[in-house]
Amino acid sequence: MKLHEYQAKQVFAEAGIPTPGSALAESVDEVVEVAADLGYPVAVKAQVHVGGRGKAGGIKLAENETEAREAAESILGMDLKGYTVEKVLVEEAVDFTNELYVGVTMDRGEGEPVVMVSERGGVDIEAVAEEDPEAIVREHVDPAFGLHPYQARKAVFDADIPDEVALDVAGVVSTLYDLFEERDGSDVEINPLMVTADGEVVAADAVMNIDEDALFRQPELAEMEEEAAEDDLEAKANEYGFDYVRLDGNVGIIGNGAGLVMTTLDLVDYYGGEPANFLDIGGGAKAERVANALDMVFSDENVDSVVFNIFGGITRGDEVAKGINSALEQFDEIPKPVVVRLAGTNAAEGREILNDELVTVEETLEGAVQRAVEFADDRAQEVDQ
Numbered sequence: 001m002k003l004h005e006y007q008a009k010q011v012f013a014e015a016g017i018p019t020p021g022s023a024l025a026e027s028v029d030e031v032v033e034v035a036a037d038l039g040y041p042v043a044v045k046a047q048v049h050v051g052g053r054g055k056a057g058g059i060k061l062a063e064n065e066t067e068a069r070e071a072a073e074s075i076l077g078m079d080l081k082g083y084t085v086e087k088v089l090v091e092e093a094v095d096f097t098n099e100l101y102v103g104v105t106m107d108r109g110e111g112e113p114v115v116m117v118s119e120r121g122g123v124d125i126e127a128v129a130e131e132d133p134e135a136i137v138r139e140h141v142d143p144a145f146g147l148h149p150y151q152a153r154k155a156v157f158d159a160d161i162p163d164e165v166a167l168d169v170a171g172v173v174s175t176l177y178d179l180f181e182e183r184d185g186s187d188v189e190i191n192p193l194m195v196t197a198d199g200e201v202v203a204a205d206a207v208m209n210i211d212e213d214a215l216f217r218q219p220e221l222a223e224m225e226e227e228a229a230e231d232d233l234e235a236k237a238n239e240y241g242f243d244y245v246r247l248d249g250n251v252g253i254i255g256n257g258a259g260l261v262m263t264t265l266d267l268v269d270y271y272g273g274e275p276a277n278f279l280d281i282g283g284g285a286k287a288e289r290v291a292n293a294l295d296m297v298f299s300d301e302n303v304d305s306v307v308f309n310i311f312g313g314i315t316r317g318d319e320v321a322k323g324i325n326s327a328l329e330q331f332d333e334i335p336k337p338v339v340v341r342l343a344g345t346n347a348a349e350g351r352e353i354l355n356d357e358l359v360t361v362e363e364t365l366e367g368a369v370q371r372a373v374e375f376a377d378d379r380a381q382e383v384d385q
């Protein structure tokens with residue numbers, strides 16, 4: 001689970017990491033009010049669960065009230081990679097001379113946490129990681145001992161962090177590692193950690209992702225999660241009890257069983273399409289679950305077609321087929337084309353039952369995925385015109 005920047009900053013600040021003064025706002029007037037309290041210049045920052053907000057227009061600096069109003073008007077309500085911005089963080093703008101990167105994550109290959117430090121932080125860290133991986137210094141941590149202070153200093157030294165802030169940065173790295181460990185983090189990151197004109201360091205951004213399975217022992221963070229789950233679709237998925245992950249593409253995917261859904265995702269990619277989501281409706285694909293799943297995928301604006309990949313087990317293919325029919329019969333007009341592939345128990349009976357005025361039935365998974373990708377391409381083109 002992901003915290004919003006404003007929540008992660010709260011956790012970081014409580015742990016002693018310097019962060020700029022800031023407050024949350026949900027309307028243009030509130031932005032102006034907060035900015036007046038903080039004093040100009042301010043940064044207005046979209047609070048949505050996507051990276052790269054800066055490049056996508058979700059972060060603007062304002063020198064005065066007119067600019068703050070303009071920034072708030074353009075950011076509040078905007079669509080940022082499929083998420084509508086409903087809250088912004090208004091923050092004292094930092095007068096910086098350099099942008100650093102510090103982070104802690106789990107290195108699954110090594111089976112150990114790894115601390116990362118770079119002198120080349122900022123919006124292009126992904127490019128740095130790809131083109132010049134040496135510029136990001138990595139220090140593995142034996143979780144039995146934690147991060148030794150000398151390791152933090154070594155990482156900072158190896159990363160050529162300027163001398164005047166080296167000890168402060170090492171301190172931030174140590175605190176970040178402690179948070180990672182104590183708060184069950186999966187990724188904890190500051191990018192950029194800004195170096196100010198007065199030689200101080202301050203966390204201008206904050207990322208904190210938590211191991212979901214550990215939330216039971218992190219009640220404070222679990223409460224933040226409820227506040228953070230402002231994505232309607234993710235909230236809906238929780239309500240319905242589905243495993244759901246929203247993705248960037250336009251082919252909606254519904255299946256029963258994680259393996260089956262992953263296979264479908266891979267095939268959509270293989271046939272040149274882009275998956276819009278991972279949605280596992282689990283065993284017992286009864287009519288109501290099928291209807292709920294369709295409701296979710298149809299209400300995702302990015303979806304242009306839907307592919308069902310169902311393996312009949314205890315819930316037989318004919319029951320699933322009836323569920324799909326009755327879910328689709330509720331619509332006067334099917335909003336997006338639906339392709340169904342049924343296999344397993346009573347699959348043939350199920351295919352007979354499916355109403356082919358409402359859905360396209362394909363016998364093979366490959367066939368179903370190809371059709372869904374074609375439908376999605378056609379519809380995307382129509383919408384473009």
Ligand code: GDP
Pocket residue numbers: 042043045050051052053054055059061091092093094095096099122123191192204205206
């Ligand atoms: P991200 O793009 O979603 O990672 O958002 P960040 O919070 O990292 O901001 C992206 C970029 O916006 C930073 O690297 C800075 O260049 C700029 N930025 C963010 N906050 C401030 C600020 O307070 N002052 C200044 N001058 N620039 C900022």
Ligand code: MN
Pocket residue numbers: 122191192205206
């Ligand atoms: Mn950032």
